[in-house]
Amino acid sequence: MSDEARVAIQRDGDIIAARQKGRDLAAQAGFKGSDLTIIATAISEIARNIIVFAQQGEVSLRLIEKAGKRGVLIIAEDHGPGIPDIEQAMRDGFSTGKSLGLGLPGAKRLMDEFEIISEVGKGTVITMRKWTR
Amino acid sequence: MPVPILKQGGVLIASIQAAVTDQDLVQLQDDLADKVGRFRSRGVVIDVSALDVMDSFATRTLRNLAEALKLRGAATVISGIQPDVAFAMVELGLTLDGILTALDLEEGFDMLTQTSREEDSGVG
Numbered sequence: 616m617s618d619e620a621r622v623a624i625q626r627d628g629d630i631i632a633a634r635q636k637g638r639d640l641a642a643q644a645g646f647k648g649s650d651l652t653i654i655a656t657a658i659s660e661i662a663r664n665i666i667v668f669a670q671q672g673e674v675s676l677r678l679i680e681k682a683g684k685r686g687v688l689i690i691a692e693d694h695g696p697g698i699p700d701i702e703q704a705m706r707d708g709f710s711t712g713k714s715l716g717l718g719l720p721g722a723k724r725l726m727d728e729f730e731i732i733s734e735v736g737k738g739t740v741i742t743m744r745k746w747t748r
Numbered sequence: 749m750p751v752p753i754l755k756q757g758g759v760l761i762a763s764i765q766a767a768v769t770d771q772d773l774v775q776l777q778d779d780l781a782d783k784v785g786r787f788r789s790r791g792v793v794i795d796v797s798a799l800d801v802m803d804s805f806a807t808r809t810l811r812n813l814a815e816a817l818k819l820r821g822a823a824t825v826i827s828g829i830q831p832d833v834a835f836a837m838v839e840l841g842l843t844l845d846g847i848l849t850a851l852d853l854e855e856g857f858d859m860l861t862q863t864s865r866e867e868d869s870g871v872g
Contacts, residue, residue: 652836660840
């Protein structure tokens with residue numbers, strides 16, 4: 616199995632493909648049980664964010680290693696409208712009406728590292744990592 | 749693939765499969781609201797034991813569904829949330845407050861049939 620995967624996100628069915636790929640790759644990194652579910656859930660949230668706000672984009676997944684620890688790197692990228700107020704988007708309960716407002720802050724809680732770079736009119740890149748324990 | 753809905757006495761059973769899309773879940777809302785009226789069902793069990801992820805969209809959809817069915821006169825039980833999925837939901841901050849849950853489909857079905865039996869004997 617390859618240690619890298621890219622999933623084009625264009626339809627809601629692609630969200631499932633992305634999280635299944637993520638689960639496979641995370642298992643390859645040595646994650647177990649609930650961590651696999653946690654990673655798949657975080658991928659589901661950021662992939663849905665692409666569908667809802669940008670209509671299309673890409674989720675890429677990669678095995679990573681640092682100081683003997685293995686992990687997964689997940690990048691969600693789109694060229695959609697961008698997020699005007701990231702601080703607001705990352706607040707629990709803030710919603711544009713299409714979700715519970717827990718998607719991005721929730722994904723951040725599920726992962727070890729999480730960052731968003733977004734530019735209005737250009738798009739959004741979300742980078743997250745999780746390390747094995 | 750649409751979620752299949754079975755009728756068992758006064759209860760409807762919907763078994764959600766692993767690869768359910770957002771669209772399928774929205775379709776399930778409409779189908780169940782319609783069938784509850786058509787079959788005069790008093791209860792619905794939605795079994796999610798095959799789901800490996802319950803994200804904010806799935807949770808919100810099921811919560812709205814349970815509340816809409818309540819307004820239509822039917823009780824909803826969500827059954828079979830897997831242990832790993834339950835922990836991930838808690839981490840995400842997702843809850844199913846005020847919604848009946850059961851360990852598995854069988855228990856969910858029993859919850860609904862016992863409730864209606866008690867109601868029946870109460871009347872008689």
